Amino acid sequence: MYFLSILAGASLAASAAIGFDKRQSGVPQYFQTTPEVFAGPTPTGVPAFLAETNPAPFPSTTYIPPQPLETQTPIKGAPANGNIYHLHGQLSHYFPNPDGLGVNEYSLPKGSNISQVHVLHRHGSRYPTATPPTVDKLLNTTVKWKASGQLAFLNDWTYKLGQQILTPVGKQELFDSGALHQYLYGHLYPHDGSKIIARSTTQDRMTQSAEYFLAGFFGLQWTNNATLELIIEEPNFNNTLAGYMNCNNSNLAPGESGNTAEAEWYTIYLADALKRLQGMIDPPDILNVTDLYNFQSLCAYETVALGYSDFCGLFTYEEWEGYEYSVDINFAGNNAFQSPTGRAVGIGYVQEIRARLQHHLITSAEGQLNTTLDGMSSTFPLNQSLYFDFSHDTNIMGILTAFGITQFQPFLSAQAITPGRWLQVSHLEPFGARLDIEIIKTPRPVPADRAADYADSGDPTTYVHFVLNQRTLPLGFSYGECGNRADGWCEIGAFLDATAGLFDEADYEFACFGNYSAVPYGQITNGVPLKSS
Template sequence: MLWLVMELSLQLLNPFWPAGYKGIDVRAQSPLKVGSDCQTPTATTPSSKLPDYFETTLGWYAGPTATGESPWLAQTNAAPFAGVSYIPNTPLETQAPISGNKHGRNVFERLGHMSPYFPNPRGFGVHEYPIPLGANVTWLNMVHRHGSRYPEVGGNELRLARKLTEAKGKFQAHGALSFLNDWRNVLGAEILVPVGKQQLFDSGTLHYYQYGHLYPNDGSRIIARTTTQRRMLESAEYFMAGFFGLGWTQNATLELVIESKGFNNTLAGYNACNRTSWDMGGKTAREWAEVYLLDAHERIRSNIQGDLDWTLSDTYSAQALCAYETVAVGFSHWCSLFTYEEWEAFEYSLDIAFAAGTGFLSPVGRAIGIGYVQEVLARMQHHVLSSPTAQINTTLDNNTVTFPTHQALNFDFSHDSNIISILVAFGLTQFAEYLPPTRILPDREFVMAYIEPFAGRLDIEVIQAPAPINPNRSVAIDKLYENGPPTSYVHFVLNQRTVPLGRSLKECGERDDGWCEMNTFFGVQKMQVEKAEFEWACFGDYEMPEYGVVRDGRPPKKE
């Protein structure tokens, strides 16, 4: 009955609805599925007669939205510590003294996907080159992670917080752990924290400086896409405000794609995949935690007396609380409990979890991201997507109103694990290395803090040149262009640093600038789509392999 009421209501609201529309295109043809990690959607009166995918006030599938207490850094900060802050003019206090820290290194770049945004300091193995005189950036596709947030409702961080709250007065903490005697949980859940909003606004401003010329300025509005989760919607809104200003709704329309289990949504592709390898990733990360955390665990336990059963899992969660408290209220006592080496090992545990969860070490790594890859290729080649491939929502992607095909600025907002899978689906094998769970691989490319920190983003540019550009960019200016016809190139920029496409996609060649000739890129990506084996990976009847068996983001071959 609820489904019928919703469908009738949406049809009444939407004079532009495609004929015969039957709700969001779902692989499983079942009505209104709500995942266990989502709240039951509540309908509200829309503010205008817009199609629901352009209506940002309905509040459906917004996910949990628990707000934490307001920050009070002037009162709660044990700083100022000596030294320069992590980022000039930042609201976060990141000069906490860390044992073993040398050469000005900072643990807030060692927090994996929980790191506040920073550009990759070492790059991805290629120099950055300017656009040659006469060539132009003519097209952009950006996929952006949401900003810093509170922990997830079902996460171990909030479980530890509840455990400590329930044990209040039953234990006594000493030494570096003395703060626990008066500690209380001030965290909310799931939604953006203040600095997370700032990250997206700042990114929007940066992208305007980079790509503002691509906006048509002809009175039309571009379509930008996000999901229905509240942190996703607000991330998109803050980005748009940074790019266009507070009147951004005159320049862009936000399209909301339902984020819930069973719904086709390339911005959360795992929801349309019946298989997952997160258990394998979590199990392997725990194995590593049992190696590197033993000393820290004993230090913490030795400073607690009374009725508090402090486990190794609690010690691990305490490291995550450092990350979440810092972005929520500006400072956390948890951070100084661990040495710099233990923070490096913590980051490595998160690298393992994501590599096995949705990366190249996952049997569904390619499948989860392949729908988005197909959307990018369709945008580049100016056509809609009509066939039900992967987790693509064909109701939206087969309609130029909701999937513009000649838009020079394309802004999408997604999640960390989904963007990791997008990189895998594009075939960027420089991130495919095996991460042993017994020791840190020091020079690895797959570093979550560099790839997908909070507010991480992938910018895909198309560059048009009047002639082929010399792959040796260090040549004299008069030799920069080679003889030949006008040529277009594809350029991947991950967190403001070039990803060299030729390093992973050999057909692109060994170019100094990391670009790939556009037609070559299309040919390579056709093969990547086939490699993903979406149906088999997401719906095949195969036994989940052990960690390390998968190295290419797809499951073992069907026998």
Template sequence: MRLASQSALVALATAGHAAVISPSRTSSVPEYFQTSFGPWAGPTEAGAPPFLAQTNPAPFGNPTYIPNTPVVTDVPIPGRSDGAEIFKLMGNLSPYMPNPSGFGVNEYPLPAGANITQMHMIHRHGSRYPTTGNAVASLQDRVSELLQGGARFKGDLEFLNSWRYELGKEELTALGRQQLFDSGVLNWFNYGRLYDPSKPLIARTTSQVRMLQSAENWLNGFFGPDWTKNVTLEVLIEATGFNNSLAGDKQCVNSNNDRSSAGDTASSEWQKIYLKNATERFRRSMTGHANWTVDDTYNAQTMCPYETVGLGYSSFCSLFTYEEWLGFEYSLDLSYYGSNSFGSPTGRAVGVGYVEELVARLQRHFPHPAEGSVAINETLDDSATTFPLDQSLYLDFSHDTDIMSMLTAMGLTQFAQFLPISGPPDDQQLIVSHIVPFAGRFNIEVIKAPQPVRAKRPQNAHASAYESGEETTYVHMLMNQRTIPLGRSLKECGDRDDGWCELQTFVSALKENIPKAKFDESCYGNYSVPAYGDITDGAI
């Protein structure tokens, strides 16, 4: 384990007191090449930090400003209706977007007098190149093999005769860096006033390159280029055998073997169904005796999102119909449901460490996991230096599969609906692109209200949202800027219009869900490999 900065936390200058900066007398760099603020920088004054999460009267209206996107996503797709966009159908490979349809509950502003006092964020890294061993990288060898065997591509596939694989590996693309920077800016507007300059923060990420890049770009967006004056970045080792709640799969053996592979098996079966016509179409666009398979077609389809976020445009995108892109999304939904969520025997266990930490932070004490069920780093989580308990902002960075498991470990059964291999069910809830797209995140707000807030919000804007009673503290959870209705999964929270849950009720519900992970048995048990559909509650 290492800290990004081993020095003591650096306090900001007190507001209103300027720091005197003298020109260096020993620097060999000419003055005109020095970029630090010098004696001629001119006067500045910081404005008040924003607090849109609390003050916005319309939390999720229509966008009034749509920035230019640096990548080409307006691709002509056969069968696409007006307004439909395939880049919202790419599961975990989708570029970031707010959830387009919500989670079944309306968005409400805070009632007058209520205050957000704390925010807990867990954030996925931004758009990246393929990971090591990803099958998509094998497509060039496959195409070369066919060409060397005498095959030639024609029609829409003609570009493959000269196509080359040009993607990197593992790290963020430029778009990924932008996504995290933009998210930092967005979260500053929403929660900037929660930051106390007299108390620099500890934020956490993992040691993988893209995780460090993501945290640093987000913090740059939130605080600006001098973010190291505001926060110390704690870097948790992400490697097999190291306890790390932000990468729980590394300490859960059975999450990395066949016992947690049912989702991938189900996805492969679905690919044979929805890509049958596409595979035949590809074969008709080849000459020679090419043995083009469904796996080849799926790799070609997967190349579309990867090339788009890495190179800005991909010729592979328009090779598939809109219906086939709907099928692509569902292939990833099946994979995540069966390998990382309620359909996996390790679905809860991989994410339960973060839930233990969340409960501890909400109650302001160090985590106390059950004997023999350690899903956290007990050394780091038992020190106020590395696991502070008095922050108003908790900022953590993790991976898509881990975040999916965290939601499972919380017991958010809204996403436990079984997904059949034959095709999407009605009212499908677990849609990966809505939950963990590139740069996906959830924010948990702690809200103090002077009185209980009515479960049924008044329709009259002038009517009070309060009922009689004492001060009450609530939890409001957002996933990609849309509210998760906590009562739909945690029945103790009740059926509320706003999806909120009373804090103590929420904490009690999480505590009840922690042992359901069966951490030791699920992660280290020598049980038979479950078939897809055998597991429905995220644990063995």
């Protein structure tokens, strides 16, 4: 159950099916970006027409840059500078983490240098993965209904969204991120004419996200600077950038307690909205609370796809805070520490980071590692200073869990919003989210309190620095070996010691393929299944 070679049967059959001739092209399948193999669904939606459909401008403070999205929707109860578009969880258009993660940001002391960076990047804004059932109810119902007031737009509303592929602003998010990373780390690109290997998956939005990022980083001729390696994203294929594809239980009831918790919570926070909005449609019982929850998701999806959505103004600011929290508990139960497969889904990428830092290929391993690719220096290079990997929101949440970032471990109630929580998905996994793992070399140790640039004496030291959506993720909060550092860094030896036992802790084989029952949300606390004593 551990390893399915991408060079074996299914892969070669698929290559043959599209007429791919390795002998003629000389390009291995895993470096082939066109035609796309295993692209997944790719139906597009109706092109946006915001110049014609935009009812703005509204006098409001909910505007967020950058354009072209229209976000000046008046929201009842919104505080000054309150922004519902930062409350859309994993469906939020990218914005840097506004609150930080508990430590201050520090510049590098003079004489230090960043020698390497590993960028783990989510794809950009996309269409929904599937059409919400509410859409079929509104468009195909045999019940004759009529809406009024704020819901009057539904009388003429049509569904205009595609499925799964990037929206225009999703492409912009990745291009902009590539340009930003060029400013941050462009000096790390080798100037000897060699190319780097970047990795993504075969899904269309994943491939295009990588390409737009690389275009932003290098320019339109990025293929002169990088080779894009595509790893098959299909069930039963090992792929650390989509770890759930070879982790059966993550897609079954044992790994989905977050869905139950989410539904429990939205029944509570949308109770008033249900009464209010049912009064605007006849017959009122055509709408239920699940429909309203889907309305909130449609607000997010239509905004990033069409530029504006009438659904956004239907809800109060407090109800949008409730929506954000519903996403938080969903991720907690399905993908993080309250999930039995939380660690298992992300553990393969943790193993790859450790292998890179220890400069060895992976030729035999347990878990979801693709040892065909990770066992070759041509596909798993160890000498790069720039690494770019493209993944999904839930997979990155699994990676953070597999790393044992216990800052995101505390239980989140499904009955009321937990204040002061660190697991806030809009801050961790918006569209275009990125985790930059910097390797920093210093001529002497840097004091933990940052009261001085360097200790008075000591040897050259290497540190690991996690930057999540442009804010430091403090490793000392999770790893005692790192110490309580004001800058959140961790000495590389301490980091490797702290992460050495994480594969065993993930209990990959049992978590993903074991025979165990689902348990109520909240009973699991460490991202692994419960075992009877």
